[in-house]
Amino acid sequence: MAVPRPEIGIIGGSGLYRFDGLARLREVEIDTPYGHPSDAIVTGELSGRALAFLPRHGRGHRLSPTEVPVRANIWALKSLGVRRVTSVSAVGSLREHIRPLDFIVPDQLIDRTRARPSTFFGDGIVAHVGFADPFCPALSSRIETSLSRAGARVHGRGTYVVMEGPAFSTRAESLLYRNLGASVIGMTALPEAKLAREAELCYAVMAAVTDYDCWHPTEEAVSVETVVANLERNVASARKAVYELATGDEPFGPCDCANALRGAIITAPERIPPARRKELALLIDKYL
Numbered sequence: 001m002a003v004p005r006p007e008i009g010i011i012g013g014s015g016l017y018r019f020d021g022l023a024r025l026r027e028v029e030i031d032t033p034y035g036h037p038s039d040a041i042v043t044g045e046l047s048g049r050a051l052a053f054l055p056r057h058g059r060g061h062r063l064s065p066t067e068v069p070v071r072a073n074i075w076a077l078k079s080l081g082v083r084r085v086t087s088v089s090a091v092g093s094l095r096e097h098i099r100p101l102d103f104i105v106p107d108q109l110i111d112r113t114r115a116r117p118s119t120f121f122g123d124g125i126v127a128h129v130g131f132a133d134p135f136c137p138a139l140s141s142r143i144e145t146s147l148s149r150a151g152a153r154v155h156g157r158g159t160y161v162v163m164e165g166p167a168f169s170t171r172a173e174s175l176l177y178r179n180l181g182a183s184v185i186g187m188t189a190l191p192e193a194k195l196a197r198e199a200e201l202c203y204a205v206m207a208a209v210t211d212y213d214c215w216h217p218t219e220e221a222v223s224v225e226t227v228v229a230n231l232e233r234n235v236a237s238a239r240k241a242v243y244e245l246a247t248g249d250e251p252f253g254p255c256d257c258a259n260a261l262r263g264a265i266i267t268a269p270e271r272i273p274p275a276r277r278k279e280l281a282l283l284i285d286k287y288l
């Protein structure tokens with residue numbers, strides 16, 4: 001029997017490489033115009049709701065933040081019928097009151113990445129999507145509620161700085177980001193958020209705070225050891241929240257994510273190379 005089209009997609013970050021408890025489990029290998037995703041996508045049902053799960057760094061954590069094939073990942077989820085993507089990720093806190101083992105659902109981003117393709121467009125077709133508010137407000141609000149119900153301490157907004165990595169920041173950078181007003185720092189919310197917007201998917205981040213980066217005068221600077229130890233402690237809350245989110249009955253609030261490309265394609269339709277038009281059909285057919 002075919003698995004129903006999953007509406008909810010989960011991208012698991014550090015510490016969340018598998019998703020237990022799914023019925024009618026299937027592993028789907030998907031090829032995209034941008035190559036293969038990080039791993040096979042696992043689809044299945046949770047209390048009768050279909051969902052798709054993809055470990056961002058691959059099982060066994062083989063891909064660095066720079067190496068994650070984000071275009072393939074977002075494309076693959078879209079092609080399965082996913083409409084809402086929850087990204088689970090580990091972040092460092094840049095604020096005293098955002099403590100390790102808390103969660104944050106950020107509402108803003110600062111891009112400090114520099115080596116990652118961040119658009120599906122180009123090569124003869126140009127699109128400029130609005131990105132003033134980079135996360136879906138409806139999905140963010142549901143993630144926040146789900147985390148609270150899972151018993152987590154959750155911060156409902158904040159600015160997430162995305163750095164290239166893979167080394168952690170210098171102390172000067174950490175202090176700079178604090179001066180910019182940022183709340184947390186991580187390596188993966190971009191280009192995921194931009195590509196999800198271009199793919200007209202709702203996208204929001206469930207970020208697990210694992211450390212105080214390296215700005216804090218009395219706390220130890222971040223290390224893989226601290227990150228992993230704290231992730232193990234709060235991955236249970238993250239799982240509970242994801243279950244809650246996937247099976248919850250409340251309707252999602254309104255958002256405009258599904259129309260993000262309306263008016264965004266600036267290239268004259270007759271000038272779009274036919275091969276690109278065909279390649280991007282999944283995203284642009286409804287507008288051409």
Ligand SMILES: [Zn+2]
Pocket residue numbers: 136137138139201202203255256257258
């Ligand atoms: Zn949305």
